[in-house]
Structure formats: structure tokens, C-alpha cells
Amino acid sequence: MQFFIDTANLKDIGEAQQLGVLDGVTTNPTLMAREGISGEDAVRNHYKAICNLVTDNVSAEVISTDYEEMVREGTLLANIDPKIVVKLPLTADGIKATRYFSTNGIRTNCTLVFTAGQALLAAKAGATYVSPFIGRLEDISTDGLNLIADIRKIFDNYQLPTKILAASVRNAMHIVNCAKLGADVATSPLSAIVGLLKHPLTDAGLAQFLEDHRKAAAKSVEQQ
Numbered sequence: 036m037q038f039f040i041d042t043a044n045l046k047d048i049g050e051a052q053q054l055g056v057l058d059g060v061t062t063n064p065t066l067m068a069r070e071g072i073s074g075e076d077a078v079r080n081h082y083k084a085i086c087n088l089v090t091d092n093v094s095a096e097v098i099s100t101d102y103e104e105m106v107r108e109g110t111l112l113a114n115i116d117p118k119i120v121v122k123l124p125l126t127a128d129g130i131k132a133t134r135y136f137s138t139n140g141i142r143t144n145c146t147l148v149f150t151a152g153q154a155l156l157a158a159k160a161g162a163t164y165v166s167p168f169i170g171r172l173e174d175i176s177t178d179g180l181n182l183i184a185d186i187r188k189i190f191d192n193y194q195l196p197t198k199i200l201a202a203s204v205r206n207a208m209h210i211v212n213c214a215k216l217g218a219d220v221a222t223s224p225l226s227a228i229v230g231l232l233k234h235p236l237t238d239a240g241l242a243q244f245l246e247d248h249r250k251a252a253a254k255s256v257e258q259q
């Protein structure tokens with residue numbers, strides 16, 4: 036499974052990249068706003084900076100809501116760097132724009148997916164990625180992981196090449212469960228990726244190893 040980081044924060048992206056496990060970045064208008072990025076030039080420069088940090092797969096979301104504008108804005112975003120994947124909302128115009136970009140060889144990520152039917156539609160339109168939102172479904176007491184399983188089954192039934200990009204992934208267990216269910220990608224904040232490192236027995240075991248080594252080293256110095 037690929038690991039994407041869900042942020043527009045350059046420091047977090049750099050940190051995940053340094054870990055050596057990062058396959059891409061997803062952003063959305065909220066995440067861009069959180070970094071204080073707005074206006075065509077600032078957006079362009081920020082995406083350039085992100086693309087310079089990673090090897091591929093930078094999802095850049097359009098703000099436009101009608102088809103013609105989505106095509107115009109998405110084309111501008113795609114022209115920033117070949118690493119850019121145009122992120123489009125799962126609306127009728129978004130699906131039409133997905134078809135436009137897939138026909139023209141530009142990768143897309145259909146976002147705000149909350150049902151298997153929406154995911155199927157995005158795949159039919161040729162989306163490269165489809166982004167089901169796990170955490171937001173859980174926020175309304177709905178099983179987000181079930182959605183991943185349903186989409187996996189449907190895509191496998193018909194060998195649909197669209198990749199399942201599990202989004203709104205908020206903790207390490209979400210990442211593990213997405214992997215168990217066969218999601219192709221999980222995008223999450225740095226805290227969830229780093230959360231995979233953590234277990235108290237790892238910390239205790241390492242402390243014990245180091246202590247035993249220290250004692251053995253001290254003993255051999257004594258014997259000299």
C-alpha cells in the first residue's frame with residue numbers, strides 16, 4: 036500500500052519524506068487555507084515547492100464547481116508539474132471533468148466519496164484515484180472501513196484500474212485497517228504515519244537492549 040501525506044504543510048511533508056516511506060501528497064482547499072495560501076500565483080508556487088519535496092503524486096484540488104472552469108483550473112494545475120494529480124469533487128461536473136482529463140492523459144483524484152456508487156461512477160469516468168472519506172463517515176456514526184471493502188470488491192469484480200485512495204484517515208489503526216482491506220493508498224496526517232512507529236514494548240525492549248549492552252561493555256572494561 037502506498038503512503039500519502041494529507042497536508043499542505045511543507046515541514047510535515049519534508050519530515051515524512053525524510054522517513055523514506057512517502058509516496059505522495061494530497062491537499063484540499065481547507066489544508067491550503069490552513070497554510071495561508073490563496074491566489075493563483077501563491078497556489079502555483081506552493082505546489083511547486085511541494086513537488087520539489089516528493090518524487091510523485093501531488094493531488095491539487097480545484098476550487099471551481101462548473102465543468103468549463105474545472106477544466107481551465109485543472110489544466111493550469113496540471114501544467115505546474117508532471118507530478119500533479121488533478122483533484123475533483125464527486126459532482127456531475129466533476130465526473131465530466133474527470134472524463135475530460137482522463138481522455139487527455141492527465142491523472143485525476145475524485146474526492147468527497149461517501150458511497151460505493153460514487154466510487155463506481157468515478158472509475159467509469161476514468162479516475163486514476165478515488166478518495167473515500169473514512170473519518171468523516173465515522174464522524175456521523177457510519178462504518179467508513181466497510182466502504183473501503185465494498186469499493187475493493189466492486190473494483191476487483193471488474194478489474195477496474197482506478198486506485199482506492201483511502202482519505203480522511205486520522206490514526207495509525209485506520210492505516211492498518213485500510214491495508215487489511217486492500218486499499219491501494221492511504222492518505223493521512225504525519226501524526227498517523229508516525230503513530231505506526233509506536234509500541235511501548237518497542238521502547239521497553241530497546242531500553243533493555245541498550246542497558247544490557249552498556250553493562251556488558253562496562254564488565255569487559257573492568258576485566259581488562
Ligand code: G3P
Binds near residue numbers: 041061168171222
Ligand atoms: O483530503 C481529504 C481528507 O483526507 C480530509 O480529511 O480529516 O478533514 O476529514 P479530514
